[in-house]
Amino acid sequence: MTKFDDATQAIRVDDTTYDVCLDAAYTMGAAIHGGYLMAVMLRAVVDDSPHEHPVATSAQFLRVPKLGPATVRVDRIKSGRTTTVTRATMVQDDTPFLTAFVTTATLRPYDPGAEPDGLTWEAPARATMPPIEECRALPAPKPESNMALNAQMELLFDPPTIGWLTGEPTGRPESRAYFRMAEPQDPDPFVLALAVDALPPVVFSAGARGWAPTVELTWYLRALPAPGPLVLIADGDLIAEGWFDENVEVRDSAGRLVAQSRQLARLGRG
Template sequence: MTKFDEATQAIKVDEGTYDVCLDPRYAIGGPLNGGYLMAVMLRAAVDASPFEHPVSTTAQFLKAPIAGPAQVRIEPLKAGRTAAFARATLVQDGMAHIEGLITTATLNEAEPVYEQPADDMPSRDECVKLPDPKPESGMTLNAQMELLFDPPTIGWLKGRPTGRPESRAYFRMTEPQDPDPYVLALAVDALPPVVFSAGARGWAPTVELTWHLRALPAPGWLTLLGSGRLISDGWFDEEVEVRDSAGRLVAQSRQLARVGRG
């Protein structure tokens, strides 16, 4: 079991209840990463399902949970021949913090009938890392994964944002681990907020995030392609496309978030 598997494990207590322990190593300056929290909830949802894979997840982030004990409560809604539907709630101290609707199914290694080509990315040798965060920053998430960025999309670090909401990077876990659906849940929320490239700064809390598992990823690096369409009235959207090492589309996400205050 890898450290990530251990950090996301869900232990069944009874029908519909799972104990979890939220890991402080997945924090972003205090709050825990939303993708990590979804991975925790998905472990419980898949265990309670007759199917193997979380193909669609919608999460409403009601309140930021803290590291430590919590529970995931699963309410089955319907199960058919090819898919099952359930409501998942992350509960801490008796209060719902995240509400999710999760569809599970079993994916096979089918060849796509149609797949839109990915945007071009420079080679990994041409990409760069973010500076290591200061220990007192509480940015523990950075140590759990490797991100190599397309240089223009982190121009905001030196006061040169591109002016467009965008972020692009190669991704893998720091600990050797082939990507799986739970790693993909983390990956779709692993990029810095795309509004940084548009000139905004500060914590940008996710309000709602939906993501789809489109295929089981091949081993190796993932490519994350993030963009936004509208920044308005203190809100922004962020879409992320995830490609595996074979170039295949394996995950898609869209989230609605608040513009941070720098």
């Protein structure tokens, strides 16, 4: 079991309740990372479902939870041969902090030699990444910033998309990076839940700064990924009236589209 597996485990209490413990290693300042929270919740949902994989998750971030014990309550709304739909809510002190509708199904394991199953078509990547050796990490955060999350994963960025660090943002909402966990671990659906929310907000490249809290995030698991680093490609369509959207495409080391997400967030104040 990796540190991430341990930090996201959910322990069944009864037919509708799981105990979890929110880990300080996944904090960003005073907040707990939203992708990590989704991964914790999805552990409970998948354990309760007859299907193995969370293929669609629509999460509402209601409040910022505290570190430590929490509860995930699951309610199966519909369960059939190919899919199960579950409503899940993360609770502390009887107060809901995160709620989601999750559809689970069972996907085929990654097999580079497998024949396509029925009709297939895939759009090209939204952007082309440079070779990984030409990409750059962000500077290490100052200890007082309490950005513990940075130590749990490695992000190597397409250099233009972090021009905001030196006062040279591209002027467009965008971010692109290679992603892998700091501890060696092949990507799985729970790692993908973290990855779809792992990039700095795309509005940084448009010239904004400051905390940009996610209000709603929907993501799809499209295939089980090949071993190796992931490519994250993010952009946005509209920044207006204190709100922005963010679209993320995740491709595996074989170049396949394995996850997609779209979120709505508040514009931070730097």
